[in-house]
Structure formats: structure tokens, C-alpha cells
Amino acid sequence: xxxxxxxxxxxxxxxxxxxxxxxxxxxxxxxxxxxxxxxxxxxxxxxxxxxxxxxxxxxxxxxxxxxxxxxxxxxxxxxxxxxxxxxxxxxxxxxxxxxxxxxxxxxxxxxxxxxxxxxxxxxxxxxxxxxxxxxxxxxxxxxxxxxxxxxxxxxxxxxxxxxxxxxxxxxxxxxxxxxxxxxxxxxxxxxxxxxxxxxxxxxxxxxxxxxxxxxxxxxxxxxxxxxxxxxxxxxxxxxxxxxxxxxxxxxxxxxxxxxxxxxxxxxxxxxxxxxxxxxxxxxxxxxxxxxxxxxxxxxxxxxxxxxxxxxxxxxxxxxxxxxxxxxxxxxxxxxxxxxxxxxxxxxxxxxxxxxxxxxxxxxxxxxxxxxxxxxxxxxxxxxxxxxxxxx
Numbered sequence: 001x002x003x004x005x006x007x008x009x010x011x012x013x014x015x016x017x018x019x020x021x022x023x024x025x026x027x028x029x030x031x032x033x034x035x036x037x038x039x040x041x042x043x044x045x046x047x048x049x050x051x052x053x054x055x056x057x058x059x060x061x062x063x064x065x066x067x068x069x070x071x072x073x074x075x076x077x078x079x080x081x082x083x084x085x086x087x088x089x090x091x092x093x094x095x096x097x098x099x100x101x102x103x104x105x106x107x108x109x110x111x112x113x114x115x116x117x118x119x120x121x122x123x124x125x126x127x128x129x130x131x132x133x134x135x136x137x138x139x140x141x142x143x144x145x146x147x148x149x150x151x152x153x154x155x156x157x158x159x160x161x162x163x164x165x166x167x168x169x170x171x172x173x174x175x176x177x178x179x180x181x182x183x184x185x186x187x188x189x190x191x192x193x194x195x196x197x198x199x200x201x202x203x204x205x206x207x208x209x210x211x212x213x214x215x216x217x218x219x220x221x222x223x224x225x226x227x228x229x230x231x232x233x234x235x236x237x238x239x240x241x242x243x244x245x246x247x248x249x250x251x252x253x254x255x256x257x258x259x260x261x262x263x264x265x266x267x268x269x270x271x272x273x274x275x276x277x278x279x280x281x282x283x284x285x286x287x288x289x290x291x292x293x294x295x296x297x298x299x300x301x302x303x304x305x306x307x308x309x310x311x312x313x314x315x316x317x318x319x320x321x322x323x324x325x326x327x328x329x330x331x332x333x334x335x336x337x338x339x340x341x342x343x344x345x346x347x348x349x350x351x352x353x354x355x356x357x358x359x360x361x362x363x364x365x366x367x368x369x370x371x372x373x374x375x376x377x378x379x380x381x382x383x384x385x386x387x388x389x390x391x
Contacts, residue, residue: 024261028391030336030349036384040073048374052361054100055369061098082125090127097149110149112142114168120190129193136195137184140165146225157190164225172224173276175214178204182226201252209241220270222290229301236306240295245339258339263348266294266313283323291332292316297357303364308337309357347389
């Protein structure tokens with residue numbers, strides 16, 4: 001039996017790490033072939049944040065931070081301004097996530113933070129109206145950078161909206177946070193600009209890993225919000241604390257689980273549950289957890305495969321105790337990971353350092369779209385790769 005390596009680190013926060021070297025390795029590798037590229041900037045406009053869910057249809061959404069001016073970039077490279085930050089009905093006051101529906105009929109712009117709303121534009125980017133979500137999500141909110149949005153059309157002007165949640169009452173270091181739910185499923189009526197129905201899904205109380213962590217007072221993840229995507233009749237959900245892809249049917253009954261086969265064994269770095277303020281200590285500890293456990297960056301569903309990108313695990317003792325030093329010196333490498341939903345086989349490859357792992361779009365013909373990293377190159381390009389899986 002192989003031994004587990006335990007390394008205990010004492011800072012202001014007591015934490016412990018161990019290398020989970022019993023994690024199964026991938027079944028093969030991914031070969032990437034670049035087939036196309038195009039710029040997402042021009043001489044006067046440079047953006048930092050992108051939504052590429054509809055890039056295959058020639059639609060990319062881009063915005064800056066903190067200006068938050070939302071722009072559409074079409075397949076000819078033309079830039080079309082949609083909205084800006086502000087308190088007018090079509091504007092937004094905080095960080096956003098934007099997404100076209102599958103038919104391109106509407107554009108949905110989710111305003112995150114505690115005052116959440118869904119702004120809706122038509123296919124010509126004319127403002128249709130706004131739906132306040134704060135009452136429907138009472139006790140919860142979509143968190144910037146951590147929440148995710150998916151849209152599913154039911155019939156004309158009636159849509160399902162799926163939003164990953166955070167608690168407005170507790171922070172994720174408090175045990176009471178995990179008495180709640182992690183995802184909301186809303187039915188919206190665009191004609192009447194109302195929320196017709198709300199269902200809270202995936203309670204943490206149903207998750208055995210969470211319950212064991214609470215019992216042992218051991219938090220070994222950075223954020224508990226799920227990454228997810230939706231298919232025609234299934235939902236695909238991944239949590240960092242589970243390290244597995246969960247597949248649910250349309251009624252949210254669990255059908256299958258695919259435990260991750262990491263390219264490098266993640267470390268189980270943990271801290272205790274308690275009330276914690278947004279301090280330097282928290283930023284350091286969350287960064288050390290994020291880079292050491294193989295935390296996920298993105299997830300996208302193709303026809304037969306689920307594509308994911310995660311941080312290649314780094315030993316916690318190699319990560320500085322100072323947050324500014326972490327930002328300057330920790331060079332995270334990203335790993336592209338594929339799960340074959342038919343066979344259960346998994347494949348992985350390390351991505352080049354100039355690739356940004358936060359934006360990922362898979363197609364139904366075994367291609368993916370990735371973007372360059374703005375921390376490496378100011379000018380952002382979109383790359384289209386053909387993926388080939390080799391055992």
C-alpha cells in the first residue's frame with residue numbers, strides 16, 4: 001500500500017495538507033489541433049471578460065471591469081454596444097453574466113451580487129425588459145465570478161433559468177451555510193416579465209461529503225458553488241468538494257457519477273468552519289486551497305463528452321504565505337479534461353501557459369473554443385481546436 005504524505009502547515013489559520021496519491025489517473029491524453037483563430041479586440045477597444053457560449057454561431061459577448069459596458073462581437077469582427085453600468089432599467093450596477101438562448105432569440109444579462117435582476121434583450125439587442133430576482137431568490141444571490149447561468153426554452157417566451165447560488169446570510173466558512181441549496185431553477189415569463197415559478201435544487205444536506213466535512217470540522221474546498229451544464233434531458237454538475245461529475249435526469253434524480261481521474265494527484269488542504277471576515281488570512285488560505293486541490297475553472301457539454309478545465313495541483317508548501325506574493329509568483333498551469341459519457345473513460349492534457357481556462361465552449365463535433373490569457377497577452381484571441389482522444 002502506498003503511503004499518504006501528510007504536511008501540516010501552521011499560519012494564523014491552522015490547516016493540514018495531504019497528497020491524495022491514490023487518485024486514479026486518466027485513461028489517455030487529448031491531442032489539440034488548432035484549426036482557426038480570430039481577435040477579440042480592435043485598435044481602441046480591449047476587454048477583459050468574455051462569454052463565449054454562442055461563439056459557434058459567431059456571437060461573443062465582452063465587457064470590462066469595473067466599467068461593465070457590455071458589447072457584442074459578431075463573426076465579422078464588428079463591435080456592437082449593448083448596455084453600460086448605471087441604474088437605468090437596461091443598465092447594471094454590478095458584475096454580470098450574459099448568455100444568448102439556444103435559438104438566438106433573446107440575450108439574457110444576469111446582474112449578480114445581492115440585488116440581482118435579469119435584463120432581457122432581443123436578437124437585435126433592443127431592450128425588452130427586466131425581471132427582478134431578489135424576491136424569488138430570497139436568502140440567496142448569484143455571486144460574482146462564482147455563479148453560473150444556463151437558459152432552456154420551454155415554449156414561446158417561457159424559459160427555464162438555472163443559477164448557481166450563494167447565501168445572503170452566511171459565508172461559506174460557516175456551518176449554517178450548508179443548511180441551504182446550491183442551485184435555483186426559475187421559470188420566467190418574458191411577455192409579462194415575471195418569475196412564474198422557483199425551485200431550489202441540490203441541497204447540501206443531501207451530500208454525504210459535505211456532511212462528513214461538517215462532522216469533522218474540515219473544510220477542504222474554496223467555493224461550494226457548482227459548475228454545471230444542461231443537455232436535452234440531463235443536467236451535469238461538478239463540485240470541487242466531490243471531485244466528481246454528477247449526472248441528473250430532468251427531475252433531478254441522480255443517474256450516474258464519474259469520479260475525476262486527475263493528471264496530477266490533488267492535495268487535500270483543509271481549514272476549519274468558523275465565521276471569518278474578508279481578511280488577508282482568508283485570501284491566502286483560499287488561494288492555497290484553490291491551487292492545491294485541482295479546483296475547477298470551467299465546464300462545457302458536447303454531444304458525447306463533457307469538457308472541463310482545472311488548476312493543475314501545486315503542493316501547498318510551495319505557495320507563499322503572502323497574498324501579493326501568491327499573485328506575483330504562483331504560475332498556475334491549467335489542465336483540459338474530457339469525460340466520455342458513453343464509456344466513462346477520461347482524458348487529459350496540460351494546456352499552454354498563454355491559454356485562459358475560465359472560458360471554454362465545446363461543440364457537438366469534437367471541437368472546443370478557448371481564449372488567450374489577458375495576464376499573458378493584452379490582446380485577446382479566440383482559438384478553435386479539434387480534439388482527438390488517444391489511449
